[in-house]
Each structure stands twice: as C-alpha cells, then as structure tokens.
Amino acid sequence: xxxxxxxxxxxxxxxxxxxxxxxxxxxxxxxxxxxxxxxxxxxxxxxxxxxxxxxxxxxxxxxxxxxxxxxxxxxxxxxxxxxxxxxxxxxxxxxxxxxxxxxxxxxxxxxxxxxxxxxxxxxxxxxxxxxxxxxxxxxxxxxxxxxxxxxxxxxxxxxxxxxxxxxxxxxxxxxxxxxxxxxxxxxxxxxxxxxxxxxxxxxxxxxxxxxxxxxxxxxxxxxxxxxxxxxxxxxxxxxxxxxxxxxxxxxxxxxxxxxxx
Numbered sequence: 001x002x003x004x005x006x007x008x009x010x011x012x013x014x015x016x017x018x019x020x021x022x023x024x025x026x027x028x029x030x031x032x033x034x035x036x037x038x039x040x041x042x043x044x045x046x047x048x049x050x051x052x053x054x055x056x057x058x059x060x061x062x063x064x065x066x067x068x069x070x071x072x073x074x075x076x077x078x079x080x081x082x083x084x085x086x087x088x089x090x091x092x093x094x095x096x097x098x099x100x101x102x103x104x105x106x107x108x109x110x111x112x113x114x115x116x117x118x119x120x121x122x123x124x125x126x127x128x129x130x131x132x133x134x135x136x137x138x139x140x141x142x143x144x145x146x147x148x149x150x151x152x153x154x155x156x157x158x159x160x161x162x163x164x165x166x167x168x169x170x171x172x173x174x175x176x177x178x179x180x181x182x183x184x185x186x187x188x189x190x191x192x193x194x195x196x197x198x199x200x201x202x203x204x205x206x207x208x209x210x211x212x213x214x215x216x217x218x219x220x221x222x223x224x225x226x227x228x229x230x231x232x233x234x235x236x237x238x239x240x241x242x243x244x245x246x247x248x249x250x251x252x253x254x255x256x257x258x259x260x261x
Contacts, residue, residue, distance in 0.1 A: 040098060044086045051086070096122070103127035108134065114157055130157045133164040143167060145220065167221065186236075 047068065054064045069079035084105055085098070095116075096104065103124045104112050111134050115122060122130075137147035137160060146163050149155045155163065197204060212229045215222035 043082060047082055047086045051083075099124050100127060103131075107131050111157060118156065118158075120158065126161075129161045133157070133161045136164055142171070142221075142224065170221065171225065 050068055051061070051064060054067070055061055058064075065079050065083055066076055069076040072079070085101055100122060104115065104127055107115070107127065107130070111130065115127065115130060134157060137143045137150060143164060146155070146160060146167065150157070150160050193204070212233055213226050216226035217223075
C-alpha cells in the first residue's frame with residue numbers, strides 16, 4: 001500500500017462510525033504531513049521547469065510570474081512566494097520545512113549560508129533568534145566584543161545567540177521614563193533613608209559607592225556597566241546640588257514647620 005492509498009483508507013475510516021486509536025491518529029497525521037511535503041516540493045520542481053522554458057523562449061524572466069499565476073489559476077502573490085522558494089537549493093528544500101525556509105529566506109545571505117552549512121536542524125524560532133542576535137551585534141555598541149569574536153570566527157551564530165541573551169540579562173532594565181514618577185521614587189527613598197537608617201553618613205556613602213561600582217572588577221562588561229551607573233548617579237547629583245540650597249533655605253525660613261509623617 002502506497003502513501004496515497006494509506007491516506008485514503010484512513011479518510012474512509014473517518015467517515016464511518018469506526019473507533020480510532022491514538023496510534024491511528026498519529027500515523028494518519030504523519031502520512032498526511034509527508035504527502036503535503038512531497039506535493040509542495042513537486043510544485044517547486046514543476047515551477048523550476050516552467051521557468052527554464054520561459055527563459056529559453058523569451059530570453060528574459062520578466063513577466064514569468066504573472067503568466068504562470070494566471071495559467072495555473074493561482075494568485076500572483078502566491079506565485080511570487082513559490083518563486084522565492086524554488087530558488088532555494090534543492091538540498092535545503094529537502095532539509096528544512098517550508099516555514100523554516102521562509103525564515104531563512106528573510107535572513108541576510110551570509111547568515112543564511114552559515115546556518116545552512118552548519119547542518120544543524122533548526123526551527124523557525126531559532127532562525128528568528130539568530131537573525132535578531134545578528135542584527136543586534138551590528139547595531140549595539142555594547143555588544144561590539146561579541147561582534148568581534150563572531151567576525152574572528154571564535155563564535156558561530158548559535159554561540160552569538162546565547163551570549164547576547166546572557167549579556168542582555170545582565171544589563172540594567174530601563175523602564176519607560178516619567179520624570180514625575182522618577183522624582184517621586186527618589187523622594188520615597190529619601191524618606192526611608194532619613195527615617196529608618198541608624199548608621200553613619202560615611203558608612204552609607206561607602207555602601208552607595210559599592211553598589212554603584214558593583215561588578216567593575218569582573219570583566220569589561222562589568223566595568224562598562226559600573227561606569228554607566230557612575231555617570232547616571234553624577235547626573236542625578238547635579239539635581240541634588242540645585243535642590244539642596246533651596247531646601248536649606250526652606251528649613252531655615254520655617255524652623256517650626258511640622259513635617260507630617
């Protein structure tokens with residue numbers, strides 16, 4: 001019994017009052033999936049042959065897609081999509097699913113060639129991760145060391161994906177900014193510090209310095225992050241420097257002012 005006959009037998013079962021087993025369902029799906037894949041590749045093969053004939057008769061490819069779409073009774077957009085896939089090397093067509101091929105076709109050529117030549121089975125999500133990581137190391141200065149290692153062939157694209165994930169996990173998360181909320185948070189922290197801290201100012205300053213500089217001695221990434229925090233804190237200090245005299249005057253002018261806790 002060939003694939004088509006087996007599939008027809010399962011369809012016949014489905015139209016009668018027959019109780020199917022889980023195994024029947026799994027086997028039926030597998031056979032249907034295989035049949036769909038084979039038919040899809042046959043489409044590409046026939047389209048390839050048609051393209052060769054069209055080129056030999058017209059000495060150009062312009063107009064091939066509209067003519068093929070009309071005469072095959074399909075939409076031009078579907079014909080364009082098939083045309084993209086038929087240009088994929090046959091070995092790649094057999095190796096990857098149609099959805100993975102779609103993802104690969106939208107990747108930069110050098111990245112696509114690397115993934116294909118790796119012989120690694122990949123999913124659509126893995127191709128997307130590779131594309132995203134590839135783009136990020138090109139665009140983000142903080143990932144320049146990963147980019148350099150990739151260009152030096154010390155890392156492949158799959159290593160890059162993992163390193164970019166780790167790097168992003170270690171980087172500070174900056175929420176959507178609202179100046180009023182930010183200053184309100186600082187006000188609340190000042191209240192907690194003033195009301196609850198029992199140590200000396202020198203001790204508190206050392207704790208703050210340690211937190212800002214945390215991780216600077218681990219690696220270049222830690223140093224970069226610590227330097228960013230130092231710049232951000234000094235930027236905030238400029239606000240404190242402006243506010244300080246105003247608050248001192250406020251307390252001096254109204255020495256008996258009651259602060260409601």
